[in-house]
Amino acid sequence: MKILHTSDWHIGRTFHTHSTLDHLRVVLDALAAAVREQGIDVVLVAGDVFDSSMPSADAMTLLSDAFRSIRAAGAEIVVTSGNHDSITRLGFHSEWIRHAGIHVLTQHHSLDEPVALEDEHGTVHFYGIPYLEPSLLRHHYPETDLRTHEQALAFAMSRINADRASRGGRSVVLSHCFTADVAASDGVERDITSGGLDLVPAGVFDGPDYVALGHIHGRARLSERVRYSGAPLHYSFSETDKLRGGWLVELRADGLGDVTWLELPVPRRLTQLTGELDALLTDAAHAEHEGDWVKAVLTDQVRPMDAMRRLQQRFPHCVALEYRPTVVADVIAASYGDRVKERTDAEIVGEFLSFVRNGVGPSDYERGLVHELLTEQDLREVTA
Structure with a gap:
């Protein structure tokens, strides 16, 4: 089975107020073409399908078009939700669209109920872990300590591993989270938490043949079997040097095979x-x-x-x-009163210009203008 791991489509996100929908359409069309050319069986989207919990009609249309193109190219689709998604909107009609080969997994109570897809070697079970916010999850499981993301993901994986053990066969997990192993990476969708409570050790994901992660916008390899794919578009200048694409994962009869990078186009550098x-x-x-x-x-x-x-x-x-001027004025510790003491008015104006212009003082024309204005002021005071 050939699997393409993607994530963080962020449909509807703007780039410095400019819409990215047309550029994302180019990339997703190229993705559908790669499905056909590479003989890809399954496309994964590991969260943050949309950029907003209330996507626009144009964003919804783009998603529908992308899913249609991917299905027409021959791949089934498995999706889970991220912190930017509304699980209600993303999961709407999921019960019915699964019959069209589109599997949207957004519910915490069914995360250990896999999508079963077949190849010539048997069944592969796909488990989707939606973004789990501990404060919203814990009241569903009062008997379990769910104060941190690590605890929430460990709880989810314990359920999945129990189900895997009962079913046997090969398995893939999708999850949208932030692992401690990429804490220093750029392009992270950070949460407002304290004390590192949003960090999840990669070891939490021990067990499945492959773990497809989302939440950071650059590709990352935590191990052969645990990876981030990054986003399909560049969404900030901090991502300039990051490749855009997805991981092409091969599952063989005995588990994980080759994992290679499939590059996707960059519509505008x-x-x-x-x-x-x-x-x-x-x-x-x-x-x-x-x-x-x-x-x-x-x-x-x-x-x-x-x-x-x-x-x-x-x-x-x-x-x-x-x-970002190349010459920056030195910071002066003296008070303003000390700096202007025994200075003429013209010297005070000159010092001010030098300060606000990073060491560049008044030009000859400016000195003449200041002298003219100050002279006029002196004459007014004398004749008043």
Whole structure:
């Protein structure tokens, strides 16, 4: 059996206020084409199918189109929910669409009831663990201590492993969680918790032939049999260097076989350009990035006026701007009163300009203008 492990589609997410639906459609169309070309039997989506618990009509349409294309290409689909999903909306009609080969697993009470799919070697059991929030789960199982994500996942896996033992055969688990093994990774969908209570040791998932994880946006290999696939699109500039795709997993008669990376297209690259504004606008070396999503880091000593508009004239998809001058004024510990003591008004204005412009003092024109204004003020005071 050939399985494609994906996760974190985040249908409906915007990128710096820009819709990503058209780009995600390109990627999911490519995924369906890969299903046909590679002879993939099952596509997994390990949570965060949508970016919102109340997805738009366009997001729902994109999901329906993607599922239709994948099914037409020959693969069954197994999905579980993530922290961004509404289990009610995502799981709506799950009882009926399973007859169409689309299996949506969102309920904690049935996480040990697998989807059974057949190949030439027998049955493979697929278990879906939805995102388990301990505070919402514990009242269903008052006899069990469920204060942390680790306890919740251990409880879920104990039920799954008991069911696996009774059924026998090969098995795959989908789960949406954050393992301690990737605590330093970028692109993590963090929860507001304290003391690391949201961390789950990878050892919790001992047992199944393969564990398909979701929740971080970059691929990660915790072991041969426990992996994150990451998201199909780049959703922040911190993800720029992360590959987009999914794990192509082969299950043989005796369990896990080869696991290889299936790369998916990137409809628009992410690029960070650093330098002074005039250089970014004129350097021919940046021509190849004119169609990219661009984050510009400006190093000018004086903050340029109207920088974003000027950048977008060359880079229409410039969506982020950061000002990071190469020369930064030293921090002065003295109080304002001490700094201006025995200074003329013109010197005080000059020091202020130097402070707010990272060490760049007034120009000759500005000195002349300040002198003119201060002279006029002195004349007014004399004649008043």
